[in-house]
Amino acid sequence: MKLTKRGEYALRALIDMVLAREAGRDLIPLKEISAREKIPLPFLEQIFVQLREAGIVDGKRGKHGGFFLAKPPENISMGEVVRLIDGPLAPIGCVSHTAYTKCSCPDEEHCGLRLLMLDVRNAIANILDRYSLAQVSEVSLKKLRQDGLPIPFATPMKLAGSDADFQI
Numbered sequence: 001m002k003l004t005k006r007g008e009y010a011l012r013a014l015i016d017m018v019l020a021r022e023a024g025r026d027l028i029p030l031k032e033i034s035a036r037e038k039i040p041l042p043f044l045e046q047i048f049v050q051l052r053e054a055g056i057v058d059g060k061r062g063k064h065g066g067f068f069l070a071k072p073p074e075n076i077s078m079g080e081v082v083r084l085i086d087g088p089l090a091p092i093g094c095v096s097h098t099a100y101t102k103c104s105c106p107d108e109e110h111c112g113l114r115l116l117m118l119d120v121r122n123a124i125a126n127i128l129d130r131y132s133l134a135q136v137s138e139v140s141l142k143k144l145r146q147d148g149l150p151i152p153f154a155t156p157m158k159l160a161g162s163d164a165d166f167q168i
Contacts, residue, residue, distance in 0.1 A: 007086040009039045010047045011136075014081065017057070018073050018137035020153035027066035028153060036152060047085065054084050073137060079128030089128070090121040097125075 003011075013033050020028040030048060034041040048067060051057045058070040069076070083089065083098065093101030094108055095118040105111040144151060 003082065004086050006043075006047060007082055009037070009044060010051065010081055010085045011078065012037050013039070013044060013047065014051070014056070014069075014073075014076070014133055015137050015140060016152065017067065017069055018133060019140065019151055021069070021073075022137075022141060023151045023154040025153050026068050027060055027064070028068070029066040032066075032153065050084060051081075056081065056084070069133075073134035074132050076133040077129050078131045078133065078136060079125060081133070082128055089124045090117070092117045095121045097121075 016033050016036060017028055020026075030044050031041060033039070034044050048057060048059075052059065052067075052070075055070050056076060057067050059065065059067045079089070088096040088099040090096035090099070092103065092114070093099065094103035094105070094111075094114050102108070103111070103114065105114060108114055141151065
């Protein structure tokens with residue numbers, strides 16, 4: 001299993017949404033996340049379509065609009081997001097729980113490679129499913145506080161040379 005850029009960006013953006021919430025901002029424009037994380041806005045917009053369709057985020061249009069978490073970060077597992085964005089966690093199809101495909105091995109039941117890859121799949125799933133978005137975000141918040149740094153998104157970002165807030 002390899003986390004794609006799409007998966008990485010989705011997780012980083014969701015962590016940013018929790019940081020923004022901690023700073024008192026429930027709505028956060030995608031342009032602000034895009035600027036902070038250096039993620040191309042069109043790519044981030046595509047990711048948020050998936051996140052919205054899955055009920056992880058929702059949005060509000062307009063001048064003071066943005067995106068917000070549609071459910072508590074404690075109820076969003078890292079595994080849920082990775083599976084949504086990047087697909088199955090299994091390194092080979094014959095050990096996947098969600099996208100099983102028969103392999104070419106003549107004795108799948110006793111195949112040593114399959115059993116090893118099943119252990120790999122289970123280890124990855126157990127770790128990703130054990131941690132919630134809230135827990136991972138708390139690690140970031142704790143480190144920021146420890147280093148005496150402000151929480152990102154404490155105030156809306158401005159466009160260079162403009163008084164306009166970023167909007168979705």
